[in-house]
Amino acid sequence: MKKKIVLAYSGGLDTSCCIRWLQKKGFEVICFSAHLGSEFSPAQVRKKALATGAKKIYIKDLRKEFVSDYILPALKANAVYEHKYVLSTALGRPLIGKHLVDVAHQEGAKFVSHGCTGKGNDQVRIEVTVKTLDPKLEIVAPLREWHLTSRESEIEYAKEEKIPIAATKEKIYSIDKNIWGVSIEAGILEDLKNSPREDAYLFTKSAKKAPNKPQVVRIGFKKGVPVTLNGNKKDLLTMIEALNRIGGTHGVGRTDMVEDRTVGIKSREIYEAPAAWILLAAHRELEQLVLDKDLIAFKELVSLRYSHLAYAGLWFSHLKQSLDAFIERTQKKVTGEVALELYKGNITVAGRKSPYALYKKELATYGAKDMFNRADAKGFINIFAMPYIKS
Numbered sequence: 204m205k206k207k208i209v210l211a212y213s214g215g216l217d218t219s220c221c222i223r224w225l226q227k228k229g230f231e232v233i234c235f236s237a238h239l240g241s242e243f244s245p246a247q248v249r250k251k252a253l254a255t256g257a258k259k260i261y262i263k264d265l266r267k268e269f270v271s272d273y274i275l276p277a278l279k280a281n282a283v284y285e286h287k288y289v290l291s292t293a294l295g296r297p298l299i300g301k302h303l304v305d306v307a308h309q310e311g312a313k314f315v316s317h318g319c320t321g322k323g324n325d326q327v328r329i330e331v332t333v334k335t336l337d338p339k340l341e342i343v344a345p346l347r348e349w350h351l352t353s354r355e356s357e358i359e360y361a362k363e364e365k366i367p368i369a370a371t372k373e374k375i376y377s378i379d380k381n382i383w384g385v386s387i388e389a390g391i392l393e394d395l396k397n398s399p400r401e402d403a404y405l406f407t408k409s410a411k412k413a414p415n416k417p418q419v420v421r422i423g424f425k426k427g428v429p430v431t432l433n434g435n436k437k438d439l440l441t442m443i444e445a446l447n448r449i450g451g452t453h454g455v456g457r458t459d460m461v462e463d464r465t466v467g468i469k470s471r472e473i474y475e476a477p478a479a480w481i482l483l484a485a486h487r488e489l490e491q492l493v494l495d496k497d498l499i500a501f502k503e504l505v506s507l508r509y510s511h512l513a514y515a516g517l518w519f520s521h522l523k524q525s526l527d528a529f530i531e532r533t534q535k536k537v538t539g540e541v542a543l544e545l546y547k548g549n550i551t552v553a554g555r556k557s558p559y560a561l562y563k564k565e566l567a568t569y570g571a572k573d574m575f576n577r578a579d580a581k582g583f584i585n586i587f588a589m590p591y592i593k594s
């Protein structure tokens with residue numbers, strides 16, 4: 204009897220070649236495909252996997268779980284990697300890994316596989332998840348083993364093996380898309396002196412071509428969870444989809460970065476993530492209004508650490524889970540509404556309110572109704588300066 208293997212399948216060139224390569228290694232290939240909002244429809248993915256020779260395919264629409272268990276905690280944490288990456292791809296990998304393990308258990312398979320490159324972060328994220336959740340499963344990573352070392356050679360292989368593919372040699376970017384953002388790399392982007400060409404972006408407009416009129420969006424939060432858009436109740440998935448459309452129209456959410464991969468190299472990647480940047484801006488703004496200064500400063504340290512854990516795929520680690528517990532406690536009063544103006548690639552704050560606002564106009568004002576006792580300031584400064592007085 205053939206050995207069963209469950210392959211995390213996207214429908215792209217890499218994983219299509221993986222099906223055939225694994226078959227040739229004597230495996231019975233069962234595909235699992237997670238729908239997180241990629242550019243391929245589930246029906247296309249199913250057709251392609253079966254046409255390529257998969258015995259069976261599981262397709263799971265995991266968008267809701269992605270939003271509630273991955274995106275939302277990352278938003279509450281204000282998790283952004285190296286200032287520019289909202290972790291869209293990174294957050295999806297532990298979820299894919301978790302369901303890959305589930306399908307393997309369901310199928311009684313002892314092997315799992317993925318189509319991640321041997322020099323990227325995604326192999327680390329998926330495998331560390333698999334190892335954390337079931338260390339007995341054996342992992343086969345074709346891209347670390349096979350002779351196909353370039354995209355061109357994979358296309359040749361696909362042709363020889365009559366694997367149906369959409370990729371052409373001209374389509375040079377490597378793209379990963381989900382509802383939290385799009386990651387785009389390779390091709391001319393590998394040369395750091397090139398600025399990205401417009402054709403690299405999937406759905407955001409260039410700021411130059413964005414409307415000349417700004418648009419205001421109001422995001423309402425309850426305990427750190429975005430619950431209303433412009434005053435209307437929305438589930439978070441719908442809100443993210445709407446904000447991607449609106450923000451994309453205004454050229455919001457593009458970043459271009461040189462990032463530090465977990466495997467030690469620096470790589471160039473561009474991202475588009477309008478909804479993520481809008482929600483992060485609104486969330487941060489509201490926290491700034493309702494949290495005290497010690498909590499804000501400490502949470503920033505947590506946020507930095509959190510982004511590195513998420514980037515490295517250590518999502519199911521004890522540390523990351525403990526930080527979640529801390530973060531959840533900080534969100535008790537993160538309730539209120541923030542208005543943001545979107546204009547030619549920029550997000551600016553256009554208003555904020557909360558029943559828990561710590562801002563007190565009677566203390567901050569320079570007007571006549573000032574309640575701040577200036578006389579107290581003198582004694583405060585005397586004592587505050589004491590440790591720094593040079594002898």
Ligand code: ARG
Pocket residue numbers: 290292293324325377378379386387388462472
């Ligand atoms: N650099 C990003 C990360 O490590 C995205 C990786 C996948 N990128 C891609 N264009 N396929 O999370």
